[in-house]
Amino acid sequence: MLPLPEEIAAGLTAMGLPGTEGEPLTGGVSSDIWRVGDFCVKRALPKLKVAADWRAPVARNLYEARWLQRAGDAVPGAVPALLGQDAATGTLAMRFLPPEDHPVWKQRLREGHAEPGFARDVGRRLARIHAASARDPSCAAEFPTDAIFHAIRLEPYLLATARAHPDLAPRLEALVETTAATKRALVHGDVSPKNILCGPAGPVFLDAECAWWGDPAFDLAFCLNHLLLKCLWTPGATAGFLACFDALAAAHVADVDWEAPEALEARVAALLPGLLLARVDGKSPAEYVTQDPDKDRVRRVARALLLAPPTRLSAIRAAWAKELAA
CATH class of the missing domain: 3.90.1200.10 (Aminoglycoside phosphotransferase (APH), C-terminal lobe)
Structure with a gap:
């Protein structure tokens, strides 16, 4: 377990969720993603982790949360449960789905x-x-x-x-x-x-x-x-x-x-x-x-x-x- 980055820890506090340590998750190029207990939290990055100079507004994190809510209402079970979103830090939290029964x-x-x-x-x-x-x-x-x-x-x-x-x-x-x-x-x-x-x-x-x-x-x-x-x-x-x-x-x-x-x-x-x-x-x-x-x-x-x-x-x-x- 590692200490959470400052912005992610602040986002969890704003969302009223517990956690000061977590495990960084890999696989994405556009966000930092950490597992904290039975949920995960992600923060949008202003520059994507690719070779080209590819930048994107971090406000997209808010709209991802809104999509998760809309999609979950339309098709229950089609997305992880949304637990919260903090616009100030560009973070959202959602239920962690274990890879043992949710392979990619x-x-x-x-x-x-x-x-x-x-x-x-x-x-x-x-x-x-x-x-x-x-x-x-x-x-x-x-x-x-x-x-x-x-x-x-x-x-x-x-x-x-x-x-x-x-x-x-x-x-x-x-x-x-x-x-x-x-x-x-x-x-x-x-x-x-x-x-x-x-x-x-x-x-x-x-x-x-x-x-x-x-x-x-x-x-x-x-x-x-x-x-x-x-x-x-x-x-x-x-x-x-x-x-x-x-x-x-x-x-x-x-x-x-x-x-x-x-x-x-x-x-x-x-x-x-x-x-x-x-x-x-x-x-x-x-x-x-x-x-x-x-x-x-x-x-x-x-x-x-x-x-x-x-x-x-x-x-x-x-x-x-x-x-x-x-």
Whole structure:
């Protein structure tokens, strides 16, 4: 056990929670996270722990707490219980979920455990959170986070990639404009396998620092992107990862009731190639895509799909499968 950092200790005091010592937790790049007894506390960092100069407002911690509350109300059990939040120190506290019965989905995928049924549940729970917020107009006013979302999602992913591929800049910039202007539902913003626990009762979502009132297509595209890239990390499980891609996409789109499902799918299909390319040429490259041949595979598929945008996710899945089989 180590003494808690001053800001975290002050945040706990402000929230009325006990603790002066804890255990630092690893895995994130945007926050300091400590376990204190049966809960954990996190503090947003002004500069993310990546090679690029990537900064973000620490006020995002407040909106993460609000997302946790909204998501938990919409789908009980889909998030850890929120215990408190202190805006002055940029800290929040939530119930700690032990890894023995809540393994991280990313690690399960790394080990080749590709379970379409679990992926289907991710899609369903995510869609239920989107749908509940879309039905509640008061939700929008709680998330005035356009600037934060731009700083930690649109700029480091799509606009940074546009600078690396000047010929694609008009297409990537148009995706940014469309995404920023589409206001439909409450968005998590970082629906990645590293932020999803495999709980006994289903998926549990973590780390909603990018919470935003905007386009739910971003959440679906962001998660599906990871399932495509995992094929390069654990090639032996490629068929399973693609089956998870199909299951997650189908489950989410089937539960879309706030707009025409085909309209949302078209925006996801347009956005996904940009996010795919961003994971090799943006500010947050996938840490396991390190070999040049793999990076070139990503670039070939993503560039072709950006230049001739599909409207169906099945077209992206087919293009990726064809590249992997080549």
